[in-house]
Amino acid sequence: MYAAILNQKLVLAVNEAEQVNRGIKKLNQDYYLCPSCRHRMILILSEDKTPFFKHFYQVKGTGEKEEHSQAKILLCTALKANGIQAEVEVSLLDQQLRADVLVENKLSFEVQCAPLSEEEFNHRHQLYKQINIKDIWIVGKRHYLKKKINQSQEIFLRYSPKWQWYYLEIDPFKCLIRLKYNILKAAISSEIQYDVKTFPLDEEGVAELFLFTPVKKIFKVSDIKDQKKYLQKQLVQKSKIGLKIGSLLYQLHYSIDDIPKELFLQLRKPKDASPILTFLQKKLDD
Template sequence: MIIALNDNQEYVKAADAIKNQQFVCPGCKEKVILKSGDIKQKHFAHYAKSTCETFSENETTQHLAGKLQLAIYLQHFGDIKIEAVIPEINQRPDLLMQRGHRQIAIEYQCSPISQKKLDQRNAGYKSQNIHVIWILGNDYYVKNMTQTTILKFLMQGNLTFYLPNVEKFIHRTNFKKYDFERVSYIEKYSHQLFETVTVDDKLQINIQKQIYKLQNLLIQKRIDEKIVRYLYQRQRLLLNAPLWIHQGWHFGLSIPNWHWRMLSLLLIEYIGVGNVVHQDAFLTKLENYVLGDKEFKKQQSMSLLKELVQQKYIVQKEQYVLVKHVPLWYESIQEKLGKVRK
């Protein structure tokens, strides 16, 4: 840790501490020792056999350096405390900012953390009416992050990194996941934590490639047999489905985009032309296949609902959905590819 209490119960940064003074841990109040060396930055450490559960001793140089740099930067936005203990919840954010009557916890996450532990930390801050901002370190930045990991830290569609070696923030937003491709996003380097990134909503999907990729999966029998069987019983073939199912881009799904879109069209057919269903019932069906929290699930499902309206498959009337018409299927894949090549 990089902060401790001195004999006068004042917070002292390790960088400013004097070797022959006495220091205690702000969390457990046990004595700590000031350490410094040529490799690792000055820091405080508990003595052997310490039972402290609030402070960790395995911080990397990157984490220590990043935390100090963030503290210096954020002091322009409010009063900053480093490693301040919140006794009501026994938590210690990397930084705690007081901005007017509002408290903001800044967590600089450089190592892996489980979803359970992350949820517990967020719940603790929420119980104290403390807003939390998660900032990721270099190890997360250089990895090819999975959708699940991204969703852990995604805030209002934005993912933020801080690289202490270059003293810059990196903002990623506009996450999209085209079938058969890696997650895509817009990335911007900045000296600012609170940055607005321009969003590009232009779709760049190679429909023909999507069809051929899906065809290969069918040949390899790597498609969910349930949906293949369901369509076959209704005298339909998956590859003859409307082109719209291949235009998916939604990020954070537990199934491929084409599958999610297919299910939405089958749901429309099940409701039937001229029939009405409550919007929430429709959205609940879609949300079953979206990862993340409730807000994200609804956001993505509402986005797909909007597309269905744009395609004129459905009409929204207040809190209800009216099925206007069902999409036509192609007679053959040759006919379908012919439409793509025009």
């Protein structure tokens, strides 16, 4: 749609886009309305098409397909408004790979709203490595981080010197990007701690995200009682980690009480082995 209502007047997408490009106004800071249904619309900038308006879906329960589609468009539009060359749905490697949002042929933002196996993730990640394009994954509602992290979420983690281990989430219906950074995991369980910074999914928000440098924070340590209780549960249930630690305890003639208390307090990087497992293995090797 090439026209919308703004302040009770009809405006053209091409004219609004020109004002954004000239810096007269910020992208989608105005509240555009559909001339037909009077629902909110957003302005979409495109390199290969005339600027246009699109309905902005705010209804909860909207499906993953619409979540994925709208997230890509909003992210690409915000990048373009910052003068960055970006395209949506770009085929690469003779159509073996399709980038959700390709940035200057150097970076791909992959917006993941649907389920994704580790095998498929690794396949796509390796294809990007082949063509020297860095893939950054931004996840939808299904994959949002809470108090624990599971294996299906760990594949989306990325590392940078200033953010440490971080995780990006997108909410196109609220027009937000969330950065969860300084992610650390408890000594033995999958419980995590992290900081959160939220950015508007628009021109200014994306620029702020790229420039964001956090203040260093001291995290609280794990709770000994909870970690010991969790370890005991894993031993009883004979989980994967429980079997590993149980075997080491048996070979060393140790009990849980023989494990140094400070190890239960220790936080670790998300993909690091438990300090307890590392300690017991070292004891056995020595």
